[in-house]
Amino acid sequence: MSEKRVIIFGGDPAGVGEALKQAEAGNKVILVESLPSLGGGHIPQTRIIADDTSFVDPNVEALKRHPNIRVITNAAVEKTSAGDGTYRFRVRRRAPRVDPEKCNDCRACIRVCPIHMYDDFNEGIGFRTAIDYFNPDTRDYNIFKEDMPICQATCPANLDIRSYVGLIADGDYAASLAKIRERLPFALSIGRVCPHPCETACNRGTMDEPISICTLKRYVADYEMLNDIKAPVEIPDEFRKEKVAIIGAGPAGLTCGYFLAKAGYRSVCFEALPEPGGMFRYGIPEYRLPTPTLMREINWILSHGVELRCNTRIGKDVAYEDILKEYDAVFLGVGAHAGMKLQIKGEDMEGVVDGVDFLRDANMGKDLKAKGKVIIIGGGNVAMDAARVSWRAGFDEVHILYRRTKREMPASPWEIDAAEQEGIKIQYLVAPVEVIGENGRMTGLKCLRMELGEPDASGRRRPVPIQGSEFVVEAQTLIPAIGQRPDLSFVPEGSPLSITRWNTFSVDQSSFMTNVPGVFSAGDVETGPDIAIRACAGGRKAASGIIAYLKARRK
Amino acid sequence: MLYEKKGRYIVEFQDIPKARQHHIEIDVDERRMNNKEVELGFDEERAIKEAKRCLSCRRCLGCALCWAECKPEAIVFDMQDEVFDLEADSVIVSPGVERAVDRVDRKYGLGRELNVITDLQLERMLSDSGPSAGLIIRPLDGDIPSRIAFVQSYASSTAPRMHKAAVIFGVNEAILVKRKLPLAQVTFFAEGLDAVLKEAGATQQSLNGAKVVESPVKGVEGNADGSIQVAFGAGDETAAFDLVVLLTQPQVPRELKDLGKSLGLTLSYASFLVGDGAGVITTEKEAVALAGEV
Numbered sequence: 001m002s003e004k005r006v007i008i009f010g011g012d013p014a015g016v017g018e019a020l021k022q023a024e025a026g027n028k029v030i031l032v033e034s035l036p037s038l039g040g041g042h043i044p045q046t047r048i049i050a051d052d053t054s055f056v057d058p059n060v061e062a063l064k065r066h067p068n069i070r071v072i073t074n075a076a077v078e079k080t081s082a083g084d085g086t087y088r089f090r091v092r093r094r095a096p097r098v099d100p101e102k103c104n105d106c107r108a109c110i111r112v113c114p115i116h117m118y119d120d121f122n123e124g125i126g127f128r129t130a131i132d133y134f135n136p137d138t139r140d141y142n143i144f145k146e147d148m149p150i151c152q153a154t155c156p157a158n159l160d161i162r163s164y165v166g167l168i169a170d171g172d173y174a175a176s177l178a179k180i181r182e183r184l185p186f187a188l189s190i191g192r193v194c195p196h197p198c199e200t201a202c203n204r205g206t207m208d209e210p211i212s213i214c215t216l217k218r219y220v221a222d223y224e225m226l227n228d229i230k231a232p233v234e235i236p237d238e239f240r241k242e243k244v245a246i247i248g249a250g251p252a253g254l255t256c257g258y259f260l261a262k263a264g265y266r267s268v269c270f271e272a273l274p275e276p277g278g279m280f281r282y283g284i285p286e287y288r289l290p291t292p293t294l295m296r297e298i299n300w301i302l303s304h305g306v307e308l309r310c311n312t313r314i315g316k317d318v319a320y321e322d323i324l325k326e327y328d329a330v331f332l333g334v335g336a337h338a339g340m341k342l343q344i345k346g347e348d349m350e351g352v353v354d355g356v357d358f359l360r361d362a363n364m365g366k367d368l369k370a371k372g373k374v375i376i377i378g379g380g381n382v383a384m385d386a387a388r389v390s391w392r393a394g395f396d397e398v399h400i401l402y403r404r405t406k407r408e409m410p411a412s413p414w415e416i417d418a419a420e421q422e423g424i425k426i427q428y429l430v431a432p433v434e435v436i437g438e439n440g441r442m443t444g445l446k447c448l449r450m451e452l453g454e455p456d457a458s459g460r461r462r463p464v465p466i467q468g469s470e471f472v473v474e475a476q477t478l479i480p481a482i483g484q485r486p487d488l489s490f491v492p493e494g495s496p497l498s499i500t501r502w503n504t505f506s507v508d509q510s511s512f513m514t515n516v517p518g519v520f521s522a523g524d525v526e527t528g529p530d531i532a533i534r535a536c537a538g539g540r541k542a543a544s545g546i547i548a549y550l551k552a553r554r555k
Numbered sequence: 556m557l558y559e560k561k562g563r564y565i566v567e568f569q570d571i572p573k574a575r576q577h578h579i580e581i582d583v584d585e586r587r588m589n590n591k592e593v594e595l596g597f598d599e600e601r602a603i604k605e606a607k608r609c610l611s612c613r614r615c616l617g618c619a620l621c622w623a624e625c626k627p628e629a630i631v632f633d634m635q636d637e638v639f640d641l642e643a644d645s646v647i648v649s650p651g652v653e654r655a656v657d658r659v660d661r662k663y664g665l666g667r668e669l670n671v672i673t674d675l676q677l678e679r680m681l682s683d684s685g686p687s688a689g690l691i692i693r694p695l696d697g698d699i700p701s702r703i704a705f706v707q708s709y710a711s712s713t714a715p716r717m718h719k720a721a722v723i724f725g726v727n728e729a730i731l732v733k734r735k736l737p738l739a740q741v742t743f744f745a746e747g748l749d750a751v752l753k754e755a756g757a758t759q760q761s762l763n764g765a766k767v768v769e770s771p772v773k774g775v776e777g778n779a780d781g782s783i784q785v786a787f788g789a790g791d792e793t794a795a796f797d798l799v800v801l802l803t804q805p806q807v808p809r810e811l812k813d814l815g816k817s818l819g820l821t822l823s824y825a826s827f828l829v830g831d832g833a834g835v836i837t838t839e840k841e842a843v844a845l846a847g848e849v
Contacts, residue, residue, distance in 0.1 A: 006645045006647060008648075018647055032641075043678050048727065048752070078638075087642070087644075087646050092636050095634040104629070110621075119686060121679075122676075123676040125685075125686045126687075145614055149612045150612060203610055212605050215596055218597075287586065287593050
């Protein structure tokens with residue numbers, strides 16, 4: 001039998017055993033382990049242990065001696081491809097920062113290390129230091145140094161939070177804001193609306209409460225605005241001749257245009273609605289992000305060299321094919337502005353208005369016909385926004401119906417609290433069944449009470465209807481806010497652009513290019529409905545992809 | 556070689572404010588019938604106080620104390636990562652164990668009661684090279700427990716069952732605990748345990764005298780003395796234990812899922828443990844196999 005090349009992932013007893021077996025059979029074996037060290041005994045979980053076999057220890061010594069085996073520890077797979085019967089992997093071995101040839105296992109380093117962290121090798125029992133040998137059997141010393149602090153790693157845009165928070169502590173607000181703008185142009189807006197996953201991850205939270213990162217970001221941006229400091233515009237002296245079309249002037253598109261301009265590429269941004277901003281402008285209520293604040297930020301971004309054309313809907317005012325022909329690259333960031341239907345009877349009646357449409361009308365200053373009682377369906381942040389806007393608009397009573405309990409609610413807890421404070425009534429374990437009305441105008445909503453059943457695949461308990469619990473709530477307005485999806489009607493029929501079953505574009509995650517060369521996409525239209533900072537992060541990465549694409553084409 | 560610490564200084568700990576600063580916001584009364592911005596952010600004093608709370612985490616701080624202390628000069632801070640491009644005709648994946656602790660219901664007290672631990676934590680305790688050098692101890696005070704309960708964190712007569720592997724893992728731990736602490740009272744709460752044992756070619760005799768209670772656990776409460784009150788059975792039965800070990804559900808590690816996805820494979824932990832997990836299981840792509848347990 002000819003010699004085979006075998007890669008084994010996982011240095012636990014099973015992986016080590018398999019490596020030895022393969023090597024004995026004459027194969028060339030590479031063993032890749034993600035932890036800094038191999039081995040560690042385990043208790044079997046596929047058979048009841050007999051007398052003297054309690055722990056299964058991998059035979060690490062035999063493994064190290066075997067000429068056919070190469071071991072790569074502390075490694076992560078970066079890239080994979082398969083074809084012609086060959087698997088290719090790019091594997092990065094993180095530097096242990098300790099030279100095993102020189103280390104004499106004296107433990108002096110462990111004694112002086114000031115960092116005491118939960119011992120991850122021992123499932124968090126006890127503590128270890130940042131320099132350690134991880135597995136006492138192998139004594140492979142290494143320094144545990146992360147690429148980024150946890151807040152930065154959690155932030156979709158990977159903002160250097162530690163630096164900009166530190167600069168605020170030093171009182172250097174301009175440097176702090178500049179640090180933020182290295183990766184994000186929307187400090188004013190994101191500082192107001194972000195649900196800040198970084199704060200959820202913040203290590204200080206395990207001690208008392210997390211750092212208020214989001215409000216700190218807002219503080220430095222506000223400082224510039226309130227003190228009338230001119231925001232710096234840093235662009236190259238000369239722009240390149242290529243031009244990029246950006247479809248959609250939302251968080252993703254404008255971020256993309258900003259980073260393109262900084263790299264010396266002009267772009268034209270097409271926006272279907274009368275004003276730029278996308279969901280910042282038409283989705284987030286005024287009381288969370290005032291339009292003048294947003295416009296200050298957008299005008300600053302545009303001043304870098306992004307041309308804006310509003311009231312221009314692709315597929316109606318300009319043909320999609322013409323854009324493809326006229327521009328060197330195209331960025332699609334049209335967002336997800338189409339509300340999902342409840343799929344119940346009577347949904348087309350007058351008085352039923354989708355959450356996204358309702359918020360857009362409110363943000364456009366339209367008459368919301370705020371009379372009587374309004375019911376909002378859903379438990380996300382859009383539902384909270386719609387409810388709080390309704391309350392402000394003057395509805396007599398505002399009710400939110402949600403089919404599970406408060407615990408399962410996806411909205412941010414502080415948004416739920418604020419809504420309740422404002423007197424909005426949230427009813428849990430209720431689902432709509434039918435819109436009731438007269439002459440095509442709704443007068444009420446038939447509902448069903450629910451109870452929580454068994455957990456489903458997501459781990460959340462599934463709501464189950466209670467038989468015979470139907471009841472009718474009188475209401476003049478119903479706002480379903482149960483999710484959005486992108487409206488891709490601008491893509492002409494027969495276009496090669498591939499669309500996923502969630503009605504989104506799929507892109508290469510490193511370049512953000514779609515399957516059509518030169519066409520890029522990010523934001524909600526690529527990820528599905530998500531938070532603004534993820535759209536901004538995507539816009540920045542897509543800008544890098546576009547720049548690389550244009551550079552490669554020039555050669 | 557010198558490691559410079561540019562602009563680094565040590566802040567006195569008393570200077571670090573304790574409480575999180577809260578943003579300023581307008582009253583609820585001021586919000587009706589208008590669109591005034593509700594949250595007003597921080598003033599300068601709050602901003603600086605809040606920014607000073609940041610712990611600047613990154614596990615190793617680069618303080619270079621270890622470097623200064625290391626006589627053989629084995630510590631190299633600027634050691635670079637290595638990147639390998641590897642090729643193979645065949646790929647074998649040994650999934651290891653990952654357990655979804657965050658999915659454990661709060662009623663089992665994990666994270667709330669110190670003396671409630673997971674099966675993996677007990678495994679580390681039982682290991683001679685573990686944090687307690689093989690001693691079984693109560694995390695609260697380091698005492699040797701005399702009443703130990705094994706509880707299925709998913710168990711109920713209707714909810715999804717624990718994976719067979721989780722149950723066997725727990726049984727093995729109970730056997731080892733009994734071996735180390737022969738006088739300890741070990742109780743194993745499980746429904747349908749006999750069937751699992753039978754499949755593994757064993758009986759309740761194998762449990763070394765651990766008591767089996769055929770009932771799911773309804774919840775646990777901490778007592779004032781640090782012991783844990785376990786509620787079970789059809790009525791209002793309870794019993795006190797010094798240490799409660801939760802059996803957790805095994806699942807495919809995330810990085811492995813990603814790997815499987817990039818190779819076009821669907822990996823499930825169940826498929827790994829099919830056929831008692833012995834030997835190598837080939838998945839739908841011939842060249843890729845899953846390694847079983849030895």
